[in-house]
Amino acid sequence: MTIEEARRWASNLDSVVVYEQGAVCRRLARGAVPPDGRVRVTGLPRSLDPASLRARVPDARGVRVSEARVEVEAEPLDASAADGLRVEVERLRDEHAAARGRRDHQLNLIEEVRSLRPVVPPARRPEDALRRTPVDAWLELADFVEERLTRLHSRLVELEDALGGVEHELGVAVDKLARASTDAPSAHVETTVSALLTLDVSGAGSPDSEIELELEYGVPGxxxxxxxxxxxxxxxxxxxxxxxxxxxxxxxxxxxxxxxxxxxxxLRRGTGLPKLRSLRIGRSQPGPAPAGWREPPAGLSDLFAGYDTAPRRPAPTVRPVTPSATPPVPPPLSAPQAYGGPPASLAAPGGAGGAAPERFAGHVPAPAPTARARKAEPRSGGPAPAAPGAAPPPPAPPSPPAGPPRPSGAELDYSALVLCGPDERDGRRGRLFPGSSxxxxxxxxxxxxxxxxxxxxxxxxxxxxxxxxxxxxxxxxxxxxxxxxxxxxxxxxxxxxxxxxxxxxxxxxxxxxxxxxxxxxxxxxxxxxxxxxxxxxxxxxxxxxxxxxxxxxxxxxxxxxxxxEGIQVTRRTHVRESTSGLRNSTTVLDHRVHVELANRLAGPVTVEVRERVPVSSEPDVRIEERADWSVPEDGSGPDRLAAGTRVWRVGLPAGGTSELDGGYEIRIPAGRTVVGGNRRS
Structure with a gap:
């Protein structure tokens, strides 16, 4: 076993927590700590989020994880180790292409035989004698074409049946491949995702002790x-x-x-706690937290002096820019410029700030504003109008922020920083910047x-x-x-x-x-x-x-x-209209309700029968109920009943029946009627 193999620890998936979208997986790995403390844990999925990787030692025996990062390795896949289902799909595709080719070749033969026709003789001149038509030859040709087409069409049916069978098998195999697990490697390349861990052995731990590592990471899907x-x-x-x-x-x-x-x-919701900074009153103030950023070394611009004086390759031809073109937008300030470095537009030629402004090909001054544009400018407090044909003044660079530099989190991720080469401009060459991750x-x-x-x-x-x-x-x-x-x-x-x-x-x-x-x-x-x-x-x-x-x-x-279906219900209503009061000033609408229930089930049941009486907010309309029903309790949400709901609760034995009678009277002034008619249920 080589040293590299000894540092590779296999891992197994122990638990998974699935969230609304995405999951957090937990893997376990066990092995002996190498002398240098660097371990490569394999078995991670390709879709994991590198920023979510966490590693720890559950039973810390003086060993802790000081660094963890993700590394991807790719190597050609052995043909013998390829996925069997994918190989079957490729085989069926080749077989399908061959069957289609045989079918198309048969169709071409049929077209060739079908195009056989007797040659029409040239037109007869008036002085020529009549020619006899070879009818026997025509009939023999027709018999030959018919016999040949019969055999070709019989063969075509066999080829189309074979093509249909291969298409069906190919469709089934493709569907199985689409539904198969994505844990299998691709067709030609096997990708291995590993976690590179640095273990710090201190205290009671020993370099050769066997420990158990716990890895946690998030995955989408x-x-x-x-x-x-x-x-x-x-x-x-x-x-x-x-x-x-x-x-x-x-x-x-x-x-x-x-x-x-x-x-x-x-899982995608941020759970970071805000940092609340305290405000102190007095002369003694806490010092600023270390930013983790250092000034670039002295003489960085002289490092590329020889590179700038070396002969260059011929520059590509630049298309001339018309005067009506939009002037180039100055590039944004880089991180070192924001920290107090010189802007690229003011750097000396050949220095770290890049080429001088006159070196930029295609730089054309912006045209002067038109007369209408000058009239639109404010007359007081604004810049003086430029003379026709004069170049506009260069934009003033923004002043750097006061105080110490404050690099972002990406600029403090040292493992992701990339050293820019000599061809980089705008003050980037020779400095560390966040690379594309x-x-x-x-x-x-x-x-x-x-x-x-x-x-x-x-x-x-x-x-x-x-x-x-x-x-x-x-x-x-x-x-x-x-x-x-x-x-x-x-x-x-x-x-x-x-x-x-x-x-x-x-x-x-x-x-x-x-x-x-x-x-x-x-x-x-x-x-x-x-x-x-x-x-x-x-x-x-x-x-x-x-x-x-x-x-x-x-x-x-x-x-x-x-x-x-085992419980039957029947409802009948009767409405009678009459008058009452002095000079028949009140209309009385008497509503009668009759309900019959029949239980055809094998056991006793309790049925809740719901009725509804009218509800009115007018003071001269009275409603009098005449029934033994009850007012239900107020529910909440979907169980909340409408106003005026009345309930009967009836217990029915097996095979039993019950009759319910109820009603109410509506008393309204004689000059009014119920909307929709009085005589209704």
């Missing part, structure tokens, strides 16, 4: 949605509610035997992973961030699970939640003479139930899939189960 399965029996006051989750991920690595966690928080391959992997965010949700499913409201929740699976990186939905079981329940039967015969069943759920657990689809099974028989609303701990909500 993972989403989830809650789902439920409810099982109960008729008449029971409790049931079994199993929380499940539909999870889809395309992170580039298969999650095999991992502890899965599901959270509703937004965008990896096009990694960006492509992340974009491919983020495609799972647009997957269509399962029926009745709701995004966890939408149903969680103002709070965040987390659910952990009771057992380890496997989820491949194929970008399709996979259902995993999270755990069982204790809920109380009872079945209610509701009907509003004035709207529809049908009885509906509703399941009232009460969340008696300490976790919230997010909105999602619930599969209801009653007495070991699947009933339906309904939409479960968000249920907070201790909350109670109804879930509709659909119409009940």
């Amino acid at each position: 993972a989403v989830w949605a809650p789902a439920y399965r409810l099982t109960y029996r008729q008449g029971d006051s409790s049931g079994r509610l199993v929380l499940r989750a539909s999870v889809a991920q395309r992170t580039g690595e298969d999650w095999t035997d991992v502890a899965l966690g599901l959270a509703t928080a937004d 965008a990896d096009p391959v990694a960006t492509e992997h992340r974009h491919r992973a983020e495609s799972v965010a647009v997957l269509p949700l399962p029926g009745h499913a709701v995004r966890p961030r939408e149903s969680a409201g103002s709070f965040d929740h987390r659910f952990d699976t009771a057992a380890r699970t496997d989820i491949p990186s194929d970008g399709t939905w996979h259902t995993v079981t999270v755990g069982e939640i204790a809920v109380g329940m009872h079945t209610e039967y509701l009907c509003t015969p004035s709207v529809e003479q049908t009885v509906y069943a509703a399941l009232t759920l009460s969340n008696s657990s300490a976790q919230a139930l997010l909105a999602g689809p619930v599969e209801v099974t009653v007495d070991d028989d699947f009933l339906l899939t309904a939409a479960l609303p968000t249920l907070a701990p201790g909350g109670v909500r109804r879930v509709g189960l659909g119409p009940v």
Whole structure:
């Protein structure tokens, strides 16, 4: 085993927490600490966010991680180690191209035979004698063409059948490849993503001690949605509610035997705390924090003197610029200029600031403003108008900010700084500047992973961030699970939640003479139930899939189960109009309601019958109720009932019936009528 192999530690994925979009993965690696403390941990996915990498030693034995960075290695892939499914797709594509070529060749033969025609003789001159037509030759040619086309068409049918079979096999293989896990390497290059760690051994630790490392990193391309399965029996006051989750991920690595966690928080939301600086009154003030920036070394401009005096290659031809062209925009100030360095436009030729202004090819002074433009300028407090044909004065460089330089976080990331070469201008050559950290391959992997965010949700499913409201929740699976990186939905079981329940039967015969069943759920657990689809099974028989609303701990909500054919309801009404009072000054509208219920189920039920009486805000309109119904309690949210709702609760034994009678009187002045007519129900 070489030293490089000894420093490579293999890692295995231990746990994953899936957020609204994206996931945080946790890997474990174990090995002996090398003398120099540098370790390369392999096995990381290509789509990970390098800025999210964290490493630590869980049981610190005098060993800590002082530095962690991501490194990508690529090497040609051995043909024997290529993915079998991808090789099969390539083989079927070659076979499909060959079958199509044979079919096209057969079509060309058919066209050639079909184009065989007798040669038309030249036109006969008047003085020539009549020529005999070779009818036998014509008939023989026709027989030959017909026989030949029959054989060719028979062969064409066989080739088209073979082509159709290959197209079907190719389509199936391409679909399997599209749905396959993205954990497999590409066709020709195998990419290895590693974490380079520097371990600091101090205290009781020893360089040869074996430790366990814990790596944590974030990846895009993972989403989830809650789902439920409810099982109960008729008449029971409790049931079994199993929380499940539909999870889809395309992170580039298969999650095999991992502890899965599901959270509703937004992984992309910043959680950094603001820095509150104190204000002190007095002469003694705290010193400024070290900025981590140093002045460039003296004589930096002389370092490139020989390079500037060396013979140059001929400059490319520059297209002349017309006077009407827009003058070039001066480049923005670089970081050293912002820290007090000389701007590029004022640097001496050959110095560190770059070329002099006259060296820029194509620099043409801006044209003088027109007469109309000069009239539009302010007459007082503004600059004096320039003479026609005169060049405008150079823009004054902005003054550098006072105080010590304040470099940004990117300029203090020393591992990402790049030393600019001698061809750089504007005061950049010979200095360190943040380099471009965008990896096009990694960006492509992340974009491919983020495609799972647009997957269509399962029926009745709701995004966890939408149903969680103002709070965040987390659910952990009771057992380890496997989820491949194929970008399709996979259902995993999270755990069982204790809920109380009872079945209610509701009907509003004035709207529809049908009885509906509703399941009232009460969340008696300490976790919230997010909105999602619930599969209801009653007495070991699947009933339906309904939409479960968000249920907070201790909350109670109804879930509709659909119409009940075993309970029948009938409603009849009667309206009578009369007058009363002195000189018949009051119109009395007497409404009678008769409801009949019949239970055809095998057990007793309690039916809630809802009626509604008119509600008026006018003082001269009176409504008198004559029934034994009751006013329901005020609900909240979707369970809130409209004003004027009245409720009957009737208990029906198996095979029993019941009749309900109610009514109300509306008394209005004789000169008025109810909108829409008095005689109505």
